């Protein structure tokens with residue numbers, strides 16, 4: 001399962017892992033599971049929210065049918081000793097629709113070994129009287145990265161930051177700049193990709209507790225993870241210590257006008273063990289440093305009804321001008337609910353993905369790096385650095 005709008009990129013991630021999959025509806029990408037690919041998908045997918053395993057599909061128009069079929073499920077296969085089942089139920093155009101009563105019947109049938117905490121989640125979808133029961137293999141949602149403890153006011157969902165990097169085809173061997181980095185979500189996801197580290201670190205998953213857990217399959221996936229950490233550590237130790245002037249190679253740059261946000265982003269990056277890959281600096285967007293290398297500016301500038309479009313026009317215009325004049329070898333990508341504002345920043349930006357974030361429809365707008373001499377479709381004028389950055393999202 002993923003945020004609706006991210007199916008294509010989640011599908012692509014699975015294919016790149018050698019797992020054949022297909023998009024199967026909003027927020028759903030399907031693949032045939034075995035223990036190894038299930039464990040690996042939980043560990044390595046950067047854009048999925050949760051991985052569930054379908055354990056039964058049947059038709060039911062009344063409780064008798066529901067209980068009859070649910071009795072065929074080998075609940076002991078999935079329900080660890082001491083765990084209680086929790087049923088998350090949705091029903092559309094079906095005779096069974098009373099979610100509390102459905103949960104009660106499934107509870108009776110599954111004969112739970114425990115009634116309290118901890119819980120094992122089962123996802124029950126009833127669509128036109130067809131019931132699908134799936135067991136959750138992830139536990140805490142995959143977008144909960146353990147390193148993310150310091151949050152700003154409007155943090156981006158981690159899976160969306162990772163999806164944006166992949167959708168823009170960011171090459172991890174080139175630079176990445178986020179001038180509105182907030183709590184650092186985009187730069188940290190970029191650093192994890194560059195270092196080829198799993199997005200969730202060494203977290204635990206629901207499948208670890210299943211009675212049908214296969215230690216051999218897990219050992220092989222865990223071995224891969226340990227290898228990734230070893231390589232990351234070796235790369236880190238082998239890296240030469242550079243002075244500021246020498247630091248011209250591909251960087252990951254995280255800036256924000258707010259000192260507290262930079263401190264939060266740094267703390268998160270330290271927890272993710274990638275702080276050494278990121279240059280943090282408190283700096284308004286107008287004062288972004290010039291860079292002559294290749295890369296991508298991917299950012300999530302202030303937006304939203306609360307701030308009002310008019311107040312933000314100047315900020316977006318300035319962002320576009322800064323990128324054109326100081327980062328000429330860079331592509332640009334903005335995650336914002338405001339298409340008009342994005343075009344104010346750069347007339348060549350095109351929406352390449354849509355999803356909902358914080359209750360608002362949001363789009364990822366992108367333009368690749370432009371060849372030298374390219375004329376922008378809509379020129380917003382040149383940068384006036386004497387203008388003050390007066391707009392904040394507070």
Ligand SMILES: C[S@@+](CC[C@H](N)C(=O)[O-])C[C@H]1O[C@@H](n2cnc3c(N)ncnc32)[C@H](O)[C@@H]1O
Pocket residue numbers: 152154155156157179180181182183184185186255256257258261283284285286300301302303315389390391392393
């Ligand atoms: C939507 S938030 C970014 C959230 C971030 N992606 C995250 O995951 O935490 C926008 C950020 O822009 C910063 N900001 C607002 N105006 C700015 C300016 N003129 N220059 C630089 N940063 C600014 C705010 O401090 C805020 O952290």
